[in-house]
Amino acid sequence: MAQKTIRQALHEALAQEMRRDPRVVVIGEDVAGGAGTGGGRDAAGGVLGVTKGLITEFGEDRVIDTPITESAIMGMAAGSAVSGLRPVAELMFSDFLGVCFDQIYNQAAKFRYMFGGKARTPLVIRTMIGAGRSAAAQHSQSPYGIFTSVPGLKVVIPSNAYDAKGLLIQAIRDDDPVIFCEHKLMYDLKTEVPDEAYTVPFGEANIVRDGDDVTIVAFARMVHYAAAAAETLAREGIDCELIDPRTTSPLDADTILDSVARTGRLVVVDEATPRCSMAADIAALVAEHAFGVLKAPIRRVTAPHTPVPFAPGLEKLYIPDSDRIAAVVREAQGYAR
Amino acid sequence: MQLNREALLKAYRDMVTIRRFEERVQDEFSKGNIPGFVHLYAGQEASAVGVCSHLGPDDHIASTHRGHGHSIAKGCDVVGMMLELFGRKGGLCGGKGGSMHIADLDHGMLGANGIVGGGPPLVIGAALTAKTLRNSNVAVSFTGDGGSNQGTTFEAMNMAVVLKLPAIFVFENNGYGEYTGAEYAVGSRDIAGRAAGFGMPAVRVDGDDFFAVHDAMREATERARAGGGPSAIEVSTCRFYGHHSGDAQLYRVKDEVRKLREEHDCLKNFRRRVTDARLLEAGDLDAVDAEVAALIDQAVAAALAAPPPEPETLMTDVYVSY
Numbered sequence: 304m305a306q307k308t309i310r311q312a313l314h315e316a317l318a319q320e321m322r323r324d325p326r327v328v329v330i331g332e333d334v335a336g337g338a339g340t341g342g343g344r345d346a347a348g349g350v351l352g353v354t355k356g357l358i359t360e361f362g363e364d365r366v367i368d369t370p371i372t373e374s375a376i377m378g379m380a381a382g383s384a385v386s387g388l389r390p391v392a393e394l395m396f397s398d399f400l401g402v403c404f405d406q407i408y409n410q411a412a413k414f415r416y417m418f419g420g421k422a423r424t425p426l427v428i429r430t431m432i433g434a435g436r437s438a439a440a441q442h443s444q445s446p447y448g449i450f451t452s453v454p455g456l457k458v459v460i461p462s463n464a465y466d467a468k469g470l471l472i473q474a475i476r477d478d479d480p481v482i483f484c485e486h487k488l489m490y491d492l493k494t495e496v497p498d499e500a501y502t503v504p505f506g507e508a509n510i511v512r513d514g515d516d517v518t519i520v521a522f523a524r525m526v527h528y529a530a531a532a533a534e535t536l537a538r539e540g541i542d543c544e545l546i547d548p549r550t551t552s553p554l555d556a557d558t559i560l561d562s563v564a565r566t567g568r569l570v571v572v573d574e575a576t577p578r579c580s581m582a583a584d585i586a587a588l589v590a591e592h593a594f595g596v597l598k599a600p601i602r603r604v605t606a607p608h609t610p611v612p613f614a615p616g617l618e619k620l621y622i623p624d625s626d627r628i629a630a631v632v633r634e635a636q637g638y639a640r
Numbered sequence: 641m642q643l644n645r646e647a648l649l650k651a652y653r654d655m656v657t658i659r660r661f662e663e664r665v666q667d668e669f670s671k672g673n674i675p676g677f678v679h680l681y682a683g684q685e686a687s688a689v690g691v692c693s694h695l696g697p698d699d700h701i702a703s704t705h706r707g708h709g710h711s712i713a714k715g716c717d718v719v720g721m722m723l724e725l726f727g728r729k730g731g732l733c734g735g736k737g738g739s740m741h742i743a744d745l746d747h748g749m750l751g752a753n754g755i756v757g758g759g760p761p762l763v764i765g766a767a768l769t770a771k772t773l774r775n776s777n778v779a780v781s782f783t784g785d786g787g788s789n790q791g792t793t794f795e796a797m798n799m800a801v802v803l804k805l806p807a808i809f810v811f812e813n814n815g816y817g818e819y820t821g822a823e824y825a826v827g828s829r830d831i832a833g834r835a836a837g838f839g840m841p842a843v844r845v846d847g848d849d850f851f852a853v854h855d856a857m858r859e860a861t862e863r864a865r866a867g868g869g870p871s872a873i874e875v876s877t878c879r880f881y882g883h884h885s886g887d888a889q890l891y892r893v894k895d896e897v898r899k900l901r902e903e904h905d906c907l908k909n910f911r912r913r914v915t916d917a918r919l920l921e922a923g924d925l926d927a928v929d930a931e932v933a934a935l936i937d938q939a940v941a942a943a944l945a946a947p948p949p950e951p952e953t954l955m956t957d958v959y960v961s962y
Contacts (some may be wrong), residue, residue: 326773330768369802370799370801372797372799373794374791375798377794378758379761379762379765379768380765381762382700382702382750382766382769383766383769384765385766385770386700386770387773388769405758410755415959416958417737417743418737418741418751418956419731419732419733419736420734420957421736434706454958455959456960479959501856515923552962553962555895
């Protein structure tokens, strides 16, 4: 099987689904690029190249470059979804939810329930998350917790190329609004990815590593940092079970609770800020349903409750890393009542 | 006028249905039979009906807070609507939407909207569907003078021009956004002019005159269906009630509403126009009045008799369980 990057996996998923279903369209800023310029079309193909070349195969009626007006993009995607298309809209940086959240939060997410079950809104919003490129406070956040808190949105956070392709195909075939989060530092990460189309179901966590001492739940880039920490800890005799939920909405609570039932210890690793977050959400889930088996307090390793700083040194301090994760796991393992 | 007898009777029936529906909703709301908030459309009927008489079930509209009139004009079931407003089982949205979210996808009605300016971005989406599937459908955004100030509306108009979408932006300028005058809040006082500034044909028409709205919409719809892109229509109109039922309307001058009802009633205008021109007889219109009165009585009786939604519907139409 061929090794492919997350970028290639996402591109392949889009192209295969667009070939399969003429109702699938791609909408966003510079998804092709070059419109209205002397340089010609496909000058960008998405700011990080995921949609490069799609316009050549599918034309400008299905690869739709828009002005930089996110409310109109998200609303157009929602309105086209509810009237017969299956749009994949790009919210270039997830931080830009601030200028278009109404169309996601008050409109698309609520249609089916609010309209008494008649509406289907097969909408995918691809969006970049994550710090680590000194992109500063308005281009570096990981607001999947905000999306997850909204009833009516599905939220996907792949951590590798195999999952990225299968989850994106699942998202496109899904009849409901899906927020698809892509970490901006992970596009070049390679794994084996089948050439054919396949799906990865929502609400099924991936157990990245088995272990009996401490359960670690991590998302996106933090899965890799947690895996590195788990390697180090294994050499010290601490066996971590590492769970990548892959989707936060729906959330595979059973896999997390089953794991904690065996380990009695939970560490949640989240690049997002700590308050009202996925880390808080999973901690509450385990506290509520597995209190009796806990051998140590639930611990969270997250970004601080601050905006993302610009300077590389400060940003490095902001993002959880393997050393911090390992230190917290050791504390959980060593905790004595 | 170019409308045959059948079309004229339908237009009159739709307008009277809206008027009687709203008058009755006001009564039932005052009696405490309707929970929440209702924003009544009475006075603006010529706009909804003049526009929607050019639309089929596969064309889409999106509406405002003041959405009952657009729903009726687009063909939504009046009994189902009344049940919905009462919050009863069998309502158009199962009692989960209410007045501010009344919708019926089966009739291309994308919903009233609790968010001012929420509709125009959705409408360009429905227009994109029509353009992509090449089915010559159109999509119409109803927005008030209040919604005309929202950035979402500006973005949607620009996008519609850029992508040459079959979208029509109807701005119902009733002079008030909530309790503040459009004279104050619409900076240029020229909503059609703003739309023209985005690069689309835009006209202002008299909302007292069904035929003026109808003519403007014919042109806009023909242009959109032929691939000529978006248009805008500013309808100068008036509301006979407050922003919502129960609004004390302290912002209005004495006798303003009485004068509007005397001098700017689109229903009276319609009746006079068609009877003067001998297109319809007064008896024809009286018969419609009686039919509509019976329909509204039936709708209210059904709503009063209907049970509340089953408790288990709290958790239906949900696709992410937690």
